[in-house]
Amino acid sequence: MTSAAAGPDAAAPPHRGRRRPRWGDRLLRAYTWLVLAWLLAPVAVMIAFGFNDTRSKSNVSWQGFTTRWWGRLGDYPDLTAAVVNSLEIAAIATVVATALGTGMGVALGRYRFRGQGGTDLMMFAAISAPEIVMGASLLSLFVSLGVPTGFGTIVLAHVLFSVSFVAVTVRARVAGMDPAVEEAARDLGASAWAAFWRVTFPMILPGVLAGALLAFALSIDDFVITQFTGGATVTFPLWIYGAVRIGVPPQVNVLGTIIFGIGVLVAVLNAVAGRRRRG
Amino acid sequence: MTDIQQDMAAAEAGDPAAAPVPAIELAGVVKEYHARGEVVPAVRGVDLSIAEGEFFALLGPSGCGKTTTMRMVAGFEDPTRGTVRLHGRDVTAVPPNRRDVNMVFQSYALFPHMNVWDNVAFGLRRRGLPREEVRRRVAETLEIVDLAGRERRRPRELSGGQQQRVALARALANRPRALLLDEPLGALDLKLRQAMQGELKRIQREVGITFVHVTHDQGEALAMSDRIAVMNDGRIEQLGPPREVYERPATRFVAGFIGTSNLLAGTVAEVVGDLAVLRAGEDGRVLLPAGDHLRPGGPVEITVRPEKISIETVEPVPGVSAVRGTVTDASYLGTANSYLVRLPEGTEFTVFEQNVHDSGLTARRGDTVWLSWQPQHSYAIGSRTPS
Ligand SMILES: Nc1ncnc2c1ncn2[C@@H]1O[C@H](COP(=O)(O)OP(=O)(O)OP(=O)(O)O)[C@@H](O)[C@H]1O
């Protein structure tokens, strides 16, 4: 910046965020807000109808504000049981899928081995396969093996479809890591085990956490595959589906709001932790 | 430092042989990689013996196998053939965490999620040293590399030179018996590089351990090392002190790789006393010390360094090498003048002339000049000349 060219903001450093927004920037900003609004509108409706003072069975038209449903969450014992099932399944599936997927991601990102191409292909096949196909084929598999469908088979199925997502996120993280860092740990006296836990794992942790969140999110609201593999076990999404014909009670909205709230909380915590990590 | 000396004394006390055991020994080491069904020979047979406390440089062009050699010493690669010994112990099959050497990586490879202190303490903690000892040694090492006061910083909050010093401290804190440095200054700018060269030398003197320094910068190798191994295409072409490698290059490759050198091929015309004489052009001659391998009529290739040559417009006195040529380029470089002179048989010589007189350039483009140099500055290249 020469003194001859000094404009009104000559004293300010030539910082990108400081300059006056131009047309393109404004358009981009407006567009971003529009997309966000579109994404969040259904969530807003769900939250609002958890406070709807409805008298009838169906909770579709606004009748006035009440917090009554928040106090009567347990009115439907089978709904409560379904939510508990969903949370348990999601928790177990997340832990198992994260453990397996992390191992796969590290192996795929770090080493060259026989069968790597095949593993890659299978992973992406599992990600891109239509759920209905996966659900149907899992059901025939369980039936032909004589495995009784229920809680266990749901967990198995959920692990199966989320493990690839974890592996992909972890692999991306591992691939971006300088392999010399782990070697340095070994060089400084760490066994392979210690080098992994003290150096590699903390470095890929953001990828592992992202994978775990993805696995949890995929599991908690899965309907299609659960429908096929669930037997008599009912989860939260299955219960809602069953209730649609007779009218979905506002408690479902309240539960949905709580689950959404937890999700937001986790995301915020993650962002704060990330900011702190970056210092 | 005192600990190391005690260790050494203890080791020697238990050793019946009086001859000092080399810190690092490579015997017939070969490394072949297998990439897409092809065998890639990275190291083609290296024999090397590095003494305790030595500052040793491994010098060579990109891809000649320097990193691979170091990685075999550190234990990250298994040699395809051959043995690696550290202080007399065969460690060929020992994993890196159980070898008493530490490596400073070209990319530094600092732990990004740990601060400077934890980076430096890593090795000490892995070895289970008491907390107090760890604290003392980390502080001491940070003092040596001049990083005291930055313990709480994360690696990415440091400059390149500071990161480099953390990497060095992290390795040094363990008091390894040898430190392997893989182009540790490669990522630094010239100024910092020169400053760090001095620092490394000082640190090595201070701690007194063996340093093996990989570089492709010949100036760096010459300036810092006790001995240099010049590598090319997976082999060591020459091994010796800087002066010897520079003044007496063993092969054409070494002559060309280290500094600028002029090559001249010819036949020995006669041997007079202890001097061999080559004819160059109609009235030129090259004198060099006669070795046993120089016989009249035998072919010989000599090299002479550009700064050993004087450039004159009159015929030089007898008793020195003297060849006539035409100046094809003359440039003023500040501290020196540089000339390119074409000899009658077509080879071009580079000549550096110190800028001691204020008359400027001795000769200009197109002038006919005499080049002369002392007999001992002609050096016959050995028969190991590849290609
Ligand atoms: N993992 C590997 N697989 C296949 N070939 C390799 C591997 N590592 C190195 N090579 C090959 O071995 C040769 C020597 O490599 P090396 O890294 O030792 O060279 P270098 O002397 O350290 O070079 P630079 O100065 O560029 O670092 C090169 O030709 C390289 O392509």
Ligand SMILES: [Mg+2]
């Ligand atoms: Mg290298």
